[in-house]
Amino acid sequence: MTEPHRIAAAAVGNPGGGLFDNPWPPDFPAVGQRVAIFAYEVTEVDGAAEDLRSYHVAPVETAAWGPIGTSRDEPQGITVAWRGCGTGTVVEVSGAPGPERTCDVTPDDAELR
Numbered sequence: 001m002t003e004p005h006r007i008a009a010a011a012v013g014n015p016g017g018g019l020f021d022n023p024w025p026p027d028f029p030a031v032g033q034r035v036a037i038f039a040y041e042v043t044e045v046d047g048a049a050e051d052l053r054s055y056h057v058a059p060v061e062t063a064a065w066g067p068i069g070t071s072r073d074e075p076q077g078i079t080v081a082w083r084g085c086g087t088g089t090v091v092e093v094s095g096a097p098g099p100e101r102t103c104d105v106t107p108d109d110a111e112l113r
Helices: none
Strands: 007-010 034-045 048-059 065-073 078-094 102-107
Touching: 034 102, 048 078, 048 102
Parallel strands: 007 048
Antiparallel strands: 007 102, 034 048, 034 078, 065 078, 078 102
């Protein structure tokens, strides 16, 4: 039997609150919890196309599909956008609550990468 696909995600950051927003009460997200998964994409750096992506989890009721808002230029010379990616289940959590907490999530859509 093969291991289900996992995504490593930051526990902070979401389209509603920004890249550094922490939407969780203490000790959450927790193993077994259903979560929304969002991708934060960097699509351009100093005028050159890029495809850099980080994943972030938030409470499941915030889940969305497709682009959330429009791409925007940042002062550092990058173009960024939030993408809605769906839902999943937390299978592992590491780090203390706050900006350093990360978790591995099994997405409901096995194609999500």
